[in-house]
Amino acid sequence: MLRDRQQSRRDPTRLHDFTIFLWLLKLGALVRLYFLVKTLVPPENTVDLHLVVPAQILFAVSAFRCLFPNQYKANVVFHETPLCSIFLTRLLATFAEVALIYQLSDVLRLLNVDRLGWAILVAANAVASASLYPNREALGDR
Numbered sequence: 001m002l003r004d005r006q007q008s009r010r011d012p013t014r015l016h017d018f019t020i021f022l023w024l025l026k027l028g029a030l031v032r033l034y035f036l037v038k039t040l041v042p043p044e045n046t047v048d049l050h051l052v053v054p055a056q057i058l059f060a061v062s063a064f065r066c067l068f069p070n071q072y073k074a075n076v077v078f079h080e081t082p083l084c085s086i087f088l089t090r091l092l093a094t095f096a097e098v099a100l101i102y103q104l105s106d107v108l109r110l111l112n113v114d115r116l117g118w119a120i121l122v123a124a125n126a127v128a129s130a131s132l133y134p135n136r137e138a139l140g141d142r
Contacts, residue, residue: 022069029066032059048110054103061096065089 036059039052068084082088104121 025066025069029063032063032066035059036063048106050106051103054099054106057099058096058103061092064092 036056039056039059064083068081068089070084070086070089108118
């Protein structure tokens with residue numbers, strides 16, 4: 001066991017301690033909370049709520065996930081609190097994903113390029129899937 005620890009310390013490709021990176025996520029939460037506050041005080045009365053409310057949801061959920069990160073596969077949490085539950089995190093992520101889709105559809109409606117816009121979204125999805133496919137073993141069972 002001791003030999004494995006010493007070997008993992010010497011091998012720079014085996015990074016097991018992500019604590020510093022998880023603490024750096026707190027800086028990301030500050031940025032997201034700043035943007036959330038900026039959306040709460042709109043500069044004009046003509047702000048389209050169909051665009052602002054989904055953005056607020058995205059900023060809030062993103063800040064929450066920066067403050068309470070977890071790993072689904074091994075059920076690993078950074079802070080041992082009920083706020084780190086996988087159920088709560090996935091529930092909030094689902095709301096954020098629905099808000100994002102709603103926001104994108106509203107932007108496409110405003111631009112009035114429905115067919116072109118959906119073609120771009122489908123193409124982007126295909127590119128993302130193609131880039132993730134070769135790395136599926138490294139990503140694990142998800």
